[in-house]
Amino acid sequence: MEEKIAKLTENCTAEISAADSESALYAVRVKYLGKSGLISELMKGMRELSPEMRPLMGKIVNEARGKLESLFAEKGKALHESELAARLAAEKIDITIDKAHPVGKLHPLSAVRKRLVDFFVSMGFDVMEGPEVETDYYNFEALNVPKDHPARDMQDTFFIGGNTLLRSQTSAAQIRYMENHKPPLKMISPGRVFRNDDDATHSPVFHQLEGLVVDKGITMCDLKGILESFAKHFFGQETKVRFRPSYFPFTEPSVEVDVSCAICHGKGCRICKGTGWIEILGAGIVNRKVLRTCDIDPDEYTGFAFGFGIDRIANIIHGIPHIKLLYENDIRFLKQF
Ligand SMILES: [Zn+2]
Structure with missing residues (x-):
């Protein structure tokens, strides 16, 4: 089970860094951390473990979840900033005086x-x-x-x-x-x-x-x-x-x-x-x-x-x-x- 967690964490980390938009990142989050995501599924399997193993595995899963949460937050912030910058650049309007087309006045x-x-x-x-x-x-x-x-x-x-x-x-x-x-x-x-x-x-x-x-x-x-x-x-x-x-x-x-x-x-x-x-x-x-x-x-x-x-x-x-x-x-x- 420890191996499974390590593998999931590794896959999730790779997918987080590959996400190129806020919506793609959200999809990764749902896939791993969502209510019926892969991590939640893993937690359900804990029932099959022996009682003395459960706290140990619980700790490992929570650590993995915490690590992934902070990766999501970090990547989310970066994506948000770059998308905002791109949108602002696309919508940019130059409101400074256009010297090539001066405003007229009355004769x-x-x-x-x-x-x-x-x-x-x-x-x-x-x-x-x-x-x-x-x-x-x-x-x-x-x-x-x-x-x-x-x-x-x-x-x-x-x-x-x-x-x-x-x-x-x-x-x-x-x-x-x-x-x-x-x-x-x-x-x-x-x-x-x-x-x-x-x-x-x-x-x-x-x-x-x-x-x-x-x-x-x-x-x-x-x-x-x-x-x-x-x-x-x-x-x-x-x-x-x-x-x-x-x-x-x-x-x-x-x-x-x-x-x-x-x-x-x-x-x-x-x-x-x-x-x-x-x-x-x-x-x-x-x-x-x-x-x-x-x-x-x-x-x-x-x-x-x-x-x-x-x-x-x-x-x-x-x-x-x-x-x-x-x-x-x-x-x-x-x-x-
Ligand atoms: Zn005079």
Whole structure:
């Protein structure tokens, strides 16, 4: 019987070391140490031994069992660790930054446009984006620019045919808005506009943002208040605003609006061309004819409108020397913002 035990122990030890997975090791364990395993079977045979032999054999079997138990534990731990390591290696995901595929960001124009819209929305303005392909009526007629009006020459327009054109100003959206909304109203219209104008300082496509407020008792003071908040928000708290008389067909009176130069604080520099002031937009009190066209009584309501180039504001904020850079999509340029 002693021999049998020695033989079983030897076989079991060999099978333990041959086991190459946790499940294979478990099968070996069941085979030898399980309830009806080989060692248990051996124990049953003890009944046939003489009473004085039983304790001795019991001791030998228990020693063998103890030795095998520790071999199982040792091998089990090793297998568990190597299987875990293999699984982790197989499931490995590299969560570090992939420098070969950098994350993109907003184009400076989009980022500035978003900031501008956020600012006016925070002041209660509604946002409307009109169509880029417009009719002559919305782009000109309704804005008090009838055919043969000299103001049409100020905007070299792309005509598509008949009365259809690429809008030359976002003001067209104001008319559409006033057709469907009655005062009091506050709206802005940001978007792309097109003019047949292409040189060092002009791009055939650029972006405007128009604003319109119509209510009882609206005056130039309201316009100046809004524009001052706007200028201070984007160009700094020290910024001053000045109005210069101007002419637009859809506003009367009309003004050009300048802000004090944030770079030189009025002393004169390259950005402000030595004047200390930077022209940023055109504005004025909505022409009575425009209100009447939209079925709003100009004796009851007044309003102001303003419009500026988003490109120009982006250039001023970022110190970009000319508009063309915004449209070349040179990654080296865009990366700077
Ligand atoms: Zn300056």
